[in-house]
Amino acid sequence: FAAVLFPGIDEPDRVYLILLTELLPVGALGLAMTGLVAALLSNTDSSLHAATTIFTLDLVRRRQPNLDEKQLIFISRAFTLVIMIISAFWAREIDKFDTLFEYVQSTLSYSITPLVTVYVGGIFYKRFTSNAAFYSLLIGISGSLSLVILKNYIPLFDFHYLYVPLPICLLCLISMFVITYFDTSYSERDDKLDKNLTWSVKEHSVLEILKDRQLFISSALLLVCTFLFVIYFA
Incomplete structure (x- = not known):
């Protein structure tokens, strides 16, 4: 769409800003830019808060409980x-x-794969x-960092970032x-999970689930919307 309206765009990362400045009137442009800045600040604030919380409570407080x-x-x-x-230098x-999209996808390929593998492996x-x-x-994180070093600093290794998740997984x-x-620390009591943290079909029959009218209606609407979305864009 942007390429048709503005064929002279050379950088894909500028498409959104160009569409805003060229298509929106002055008042709507101000609201859109305000929403964009607010979303960026909210994302940054959430990331910083999550990182500092993990570092302070899970690492520092456990080692220094008297603080x-x-x-x-x-x-x-x-x-x-x-x-x-560190973020400013990075x-x-x-x-x-x-493009910015390529950067995001490349970063996710290297960083998210170990987390997803451990999480899904623990489920199954x-x-x-x-x-x-x-x-x-x-x-896994060490392996991802090793691949980053091999790709960026050793010319002999040149591979696409989409090939990274499989070997790391x-x-x-x-x-x-x-x-x-x-590991000898495993015991049979590790198999016993807290019932309040898990959901089982044995404890919740289908009839009991269907009795919850609000849950049934919301689930049905979600399925219908998903089906229509897939059909429309297929």
Whole structure:
């Protein structure tokens, strides 16, 4: 659509801004830009908050349980500043990619694969231990970083980022099976899950689910909308 209206666009990342500035009137343009900036700030704020929360509560507080709230707040603010500085320097790396979409997809291929593999593996094979999940996650992240170094700094290795998830996934799965096999910390009580955290068909029959009218209607509407969406764009 943008290529038809404005055939002189050379950079795909500028399409959205060009459409806004050329097609919207002054008032609507201000509202659209305000929404865009608000969405960017909200995304940045959520990412920083999540990172600092994990670092402060899951790492620092467990190792230093005697820290009070003021000290934890100071540490979280300092860590937020460190992340912002690192992000500012990392922003220069984005310019090495042809488009912003390619950068996002490439980053996800390297970073998300170990997390998804460990998460999905734990769902389908309940005997995976916590040590297996933790160390296989570290191995997967190390493998992803190794591929990044090989691709960017060694000319002999040149591969598309879509080929990255498969070897990283296999590496994580093999690591999880091997570590679980040699991990002696596993016990039978690990098989017993809290019933409040799981959902079972044995405890919730189909008739009981259908009795929940609101859930039934919302599920039916979701299925219909999904079907129409697929048919329309197929």
